[in-house]
Amino acid sequence: MPLAQLAAVVESLRSALPGRVETDPDSLAPYTSDRSGHRSSGSPLAAVYPRTIEDVQAVCRIASAAQVPIVSRGAGTGLAGGAVAGPAEIVLSFRDMDRILEISEANRLAVVQPGVLNGRLNAVLADHGLWWPPDPASKDISTVGGNIAMNAGGLLCAKYGVTREAVLALKVVLADGTLLSVGHRTVKGVTGYDLCALMIGSEGTLGVIVECTLKLQPVVVGEVATLGAFFATVDDAVAAVTEATRRGHVAAIMELMDGRTLDIVSSHTGHSPAPGAGAYLLAQCDGPAALAAAAQLAAIAHDAGGTVETTTDPEESRRLLDFRRSAFPALEAQGTMLVEDIAVPRDRMAEAFAAIRRIEETYGVAIPTTCHAGDGNLHPTFVFTGDEVPEHVWQAAGEIFSTALELGGTLTGEHGIGLLKRRWLQDELGEEQYDLQRRIKQVFDPQGILNPGKVFPAAD
Template structure:
């Protein structure tokens, strides 16, 4: 019975378990705009692997659903309270256990924040490359659970490329260690890659061995361009890739988003930048090169932008480059200033970016909805945004999102480039994966979690083994 579960948890873990209404309520949402209909039975603030294992043993014995949660910065509803569940919060597991300069790796607990790890690494001349926009507040365990991306993925890869090994607590409380500390290692199935992006449905990530990179010693050069319309800007970004140029950053903001950013920053915030004096309908494309030969690479990027019709500015000044990146970073605060924001996430082949932007524009006009869009243009990952008022996402927004998801898949793309499936996108999963792949993935879920207690409802609609847990 639910109360027996809470009693067992409190007896085993003491003050780490809370049923305080405010603490329960805080786990009912993340940053996706989705809110759970009910609070959890309890929240466990685990501070050690031993405590996580104890929670999972009790949950396994009592068939109690468990929702693993870190910093709560997710954008797909993948770590929010579900009916009759216990939320297992690992954010207090925030120790950096080891940094090996010789092997260029670090061992960290799941609750370590990206920004905190890189602050510790910087004096050593190395860094952890995954760079989500939420890096200052998002945890590495959550990054791994969603296979998070960010601004630097086109050059440095998504989170999976930076994970060497994991420690994972399974549904029955067993501790599994995967991967290796070596540069190469191909023994057996790659369970590390399987857990990366599994969204807490196969096990609870408690520790990670991650790959580090030397900090680039070359100059950093930033190139910005304003285009008359978004399709020209998207074509220019695709041309950069086709020219075999790999900037560290290649970001695009459409006209609607750019207008909102300019209004948000105000005249003082855009003075001396390409946004000063922008005309209606114009769009913004930003690139940054960060290694030896950055100047020559930036010149080549500028030439591509100019040939595509862009008004180009170039800067090797670090402060000026940061100001240009601040324009990109201001996108979501600018949207949040005018209402609730549903931040979506689709990806298409880079050559088809112009078509996807065209589709978003047509969908917005058809539904009478403005869809400000920003893109990690270097890897074809778009973030269309829906701004709305009230507590719930309007049905018209979901109708437009439905068309947008289908359009991305039709263009050879995917429902999610970096946010994950969570609860928000599970209804479209079969459209992309197909029946056979979906059933195989359900089978993997059932193998690791036969009673369906791990994050029920995330990624997959309710199934026989999930309903057993409920």
């Protein structure tokens, strides 16, 4: 696109959103990356900071008329490059659309602008005895709109569901500026196709989410019981998880760290709570039967060979949780991280871990792996030096993806496709569904200006 034309686009943006358009390359630099480690080839054209839905519509109309891409952006905490912007693209930032518009206790819902932080929202909701369950690790610094655009997961999904289950309705601006209301303010509603569900997890490629009606839950009251257990092997820990599921347990949290991760945490902290252990399992039970459930889980873990510690003391609980939370800081201290994100059926977890061990040997890389064990979501993690993911790491990651598919699983449990996994997308969807999904994209965004190159390759 000729430079004069791009300059005219910036001019139009400035007159539509006076004082809310940024073009200074230094200010735009953060938008060329996210938490994935990916960096775009250069500075975007501009960043705009809408305050209202009408502002967003104006931006979309300008972008549409000039066929300039729009990259919607929350807090930039994504792990797949979904909100990374490059040359000749407009960053649509929700920094200034961060208001909580309504909290209704009687309807157990909240209406919010997409830029509100998940953590801040939940702090406010707590005063009303309410809670929005999605809990990605980033929740204190990530936005509700971003959580929805990625269908974020987290630690609590086996019991409390993924983001899709926590959204009632959305207002969405299409590429051409059309405003749609999808979903329902009601608990039930089956009018027409469920475009609200379709929008959730669409990574900014179908429309721009401008208002979110969230399904809330009452805060879970009562004592919480936390359990930590060291096992000799990952297989033993997985066996405990499998037995718990088979017996009907639904823990709020069920996390697993492999021996490779334990070693890195030990050498990072200089403290090894269980030398030689091959796995750590962390579980947390809440609700009216929390203590009884934790006691049963402890027995199951013990029978599977675990050295188990159970507590209801908040300080002790925090210590057990912090041990799990120390994994990523310890990994990050070693170099640049590429956090992968496969999910497998729960009865294939042991096979997934075994395959990761084989892939480590084949490629001569360590792949410390943490796992949301309650739902079979593994995070095999690569650590390397420099900014660029080395090719052999991508090859090893590719083998991990193939393994996930062979085990009946998926490329991505909660991080999304973004830029980083699009070359494997067709492997999972198959050619026919891949083509169908592209045709759906065309219905919403015929010019292809919404987050091009994300999920699907741009030139395709």
